[in-house]
Amino acid sequence: MADDSRGTAAGVDAEAVHGNEWARFLLLAFVGLPVAMTALIAAYGFIVWFLQILFFGPPS
Numbered sequence: 001m002a003d004d005s006r007g008t009a010a011g012v013d014a015e016a017v018h019g020n021e022w023a024r025f026l027l028l029a030f031v032g033l034p035v036a037m038t039a040l041i042a043a044y045g046f047i048v049w050f051l052q053i054l055f056f057g058p059p060s
Helices: 014-056
Strands: none
Touching: none
16 A cells, blocks of 8 residues: 555555544543543542541541
8 A cells, every 4th residue: 555745554645544533532531631631630539538437537
């Protein structure tokens, strides 16, 4: 399969590939990262809560 000068495979529309990259970026930026950050913050809160119950007691 021959490649053109932009590095895309022959027969593949470069604009379709570019649009697909934008769709992936937008999905990650506006769905993936907020979900991941919410999960990490929730996990941190759970760990702090759990440690306070078992070892350190409530903050005074």
